[in-house]
Amino acid sequence: MDSFLFSIRATAPVFLMMVLGYILRRLGLLDPHFCKVSDKFVFTAALPAMLFRDMAATHLQETFDLPYVLFCAGVTTVVFFSLWGLARHFLRDKSLVGEFVQVSYRSSAAILGCAIIQGIYGGTGMAPLMIIGSVPLFNIYAVLVLTIEGPTASGSLGHRLRHAGKGIVTNPIILGILLGVIPSLLGLNAFPPILDSTLDLLARVATPLALLSLGASFQGKKALGKLRLSAGAAAIKLLLLPALFLPLAVYFGFTDSKLVALIVMLGSTSTPTCYIMARSMGHEGTLTASVVVLTTVCSAFSLTLWIFLGRQFGLIA
Numbered sequence: 001m002d003s004f005l006f007s008i009r010a011t012a013p014v015f016l017m018m019v020l021g022y023i024l025r026r027l028g029l030l031d032p033h034f035c036k037v038s039d040k041f042v043f044t045a046a047l048p049a050m051l052f053r054d055m056a057a058t059h060l061q062e063t064f065d066l067p068y069v070l071f072c073a074g075v076t077t078v079v080f081f082s083l084w085g086l087a088r089h090f091l092r093d094k095s096l097v098g099e100f101v102q103v104s105y106r107s108s109a110a111i112l113g114c115a116i117i118q119g120i121y122g123g124t125g126m127a128p129l130m131i132i133g134s135v136p137l138f139n140i141y142a143v144l145v146l147t148i149e150g151p152t153a154s155g156s157l158g159h160r161l162r163h164a165g166k167g168i169v170t171n172p173i174i175l176g177i178l179l180g181v182i183p184s185l186l187g188l189n190a191f192p193p194i195l196d197s198t199l200d201l202l203a204r205v206a207t208p209l210a211l212l213s214l215g216a217s218f219q220g221k222k223a224l225g226k227l228r229l230s231a232g233a234a235a236i237k238l239l240l241l242p243a244l245f246l247p248l249a250v251y252f253g254f255t256d257s258k259l260v261a262l263i264v265m266l267g268s269t270s271t272p273t274c275y276i277m278a279r280s281m282g283h284e285g286t287l288t289a290s291v292v293v294l295t296t297v298c299s300a301f302s303l304t305l306w307i308f309l310g311r312q313f314g315l316i317a
Contacts, residue, residue, distance in 0.1 A: 001062075002307050004104070007239065011121045012300075014116055014211060015171040015210060015300040017132070017208060017211035017215065018211050018212075018214050018215035018218070018296065019215055020212065020215060021211065021212035021213060021214060021216040021217075021218075022184075022215040022216060022218050023215075024212070024216060025031045025215070025218075026166060027130055027211045027218075027243055030052070030212070030216040031211075031216075032217075034213070034216065035213045038116050038209050038210075038212070038213045039213050039272075040211075041209070042090025042205075042206055042209055042213070043172060043173070044172045045171070045202065045275075046202055046203065046205045046206035046209065046210075047173060047176070047206045047210065048173055048177075049176065049199055049202040049203045049206070050176075050202075050203035050204075050206045050207070051127075051131070051173060051176040051177050051180060052126055052176040052179050052180040052199070052202075053176070053180070053199045053200065053203050054127075054180070054182050054191070055128050055176075055177050055180025055181060055184055055232070056180040056183040056188065056191075058181075059110055060094050060183035062170075063130070065129060066257070068129055068130055068133070068254060068258055069133040070130055070133065071133070071249065071252060071254070072129070072130050072132075072133025072134045072262070072265060073133040073134065073137055073264075075136045075245050075248075075262075075265075076105070076133070076137045076138065076141070076164075077137060077268070079105045079241060079245075080105050080120035080137070080141045080145075082103070083100075083101045083104050083105055083236070084145055086102050087100050087104075087137060088149075090235075095149075095284075096226075096229070096287055097145070097149040098145045098146040098147075098148075098228065098278070098281075098283060099274075099278050099285070099287045100233055100283075100287060101145045101149075101286070102142045102145055102146060102277070102278065103143075103233055103237070103270045103274045103278075103287070103288050103291040104233045104237050104270075104291075105133075105141075105237070105241070105270060105272065105290065106138045106141075106142060106237045106270060106271055106273075107130055107138075107237075107264060107265055107266070107267075107268045107269070108136055108214075108268055108269050108270070108271040108272070109127075109130065109138070109264060109265050109268065109271075109285075115211075116260065116264055116268075116303065117257055117261060117264075119258055121233075122175070127257075127261050127264075128177050129178075129258075130258075130261035130264070130265050131173065131174075131177060132174075132177060132261065135171075135173060135174065135267050136168060136174060138271075139168050139171065140165075140168060140273070143277075144300045146278060146281045146283065147279060147281065166177050169277025214272060214296065216297060217272060218293060219289065219293065221258055226286055226287045227290065229287060230287060230290035230291045231294065231295050233270075233287075234270075234291055234292045234294045234295045234298060235293070237267065237269075237270055237295055237301060238267050238295060238298055238299055238302040239267070240266075241266045241267060242263060242266045242267035242302075242306050243260070244317075245266055246259070246263065246266065247284075247308075248308065249262050250315060253308075255315045255316065255317075256315075256316055256317050257269075258317055259316055260307065260310070260316060261312055263303065263306045263307060264303070267299070267302055267303060267306055268295075268299055269292070269295040269299040270288075270291050270292050270295045270302060271292070274288050274291075274292060274293055275288045276314045277291055
């Protein structure tokens, strides 16, 4: 019972904030314009500030774990290419391969990862290292599969890949982490009080605002589109991938906040960015939207299950 209550306390606040966002949208207090602006603000300012601050406060020379980062990158790569090969072989409608693959492997690692680990440990813990190992590859692989499997778009393949590469290099989340590495490596224990307080206020906005926006963007009707295929992708995302790779993580000795970060990387909701990227690259987007909606609802239960099991077996303290 203690393990179950621990799991609920870790996940319930995150998803209640999303429910609140949905309710506020229904009441007319939040609208699509708010979601668009807040998403941009969180992505470009608040979340990078939070990750910068947490990374700067981390004694990187003592806590950096290269095998852990490589494990995150390796698992992401294996999952992506395995799903791509299986989707090309088994999906009858080949136009859906790109959407299906992207939405089946790409997690809301930054927002949900930080939120859940904060709920358990009071800080982002190993989330920045997990993000370093997975988020750049999330973006690179999404561009590859959506470009190669997608409909004809303007510009050559090389041009589109170069454009995507520029976007990855200038990704604010990655830049926030990399900039935070500098004071960490230099051993700067604290910033001037005024600067530190300002960063703290900005960082505190990131998680609640992002979760409110996620909830407000939820569109139930889209979950009915392509329901069978959506359910398959959601099952892969929330259940199959964690079941396959979490035992391997435990075998390599990754426990506590490292294991929680991997649970989020493997088994959290498909990020709404999947829909934005799919649409912007010429895909219809119905399948993507359906899976995002379905995983958003179901991950409240699946994440609680995986954290509960980790706690029950003494792997998460």
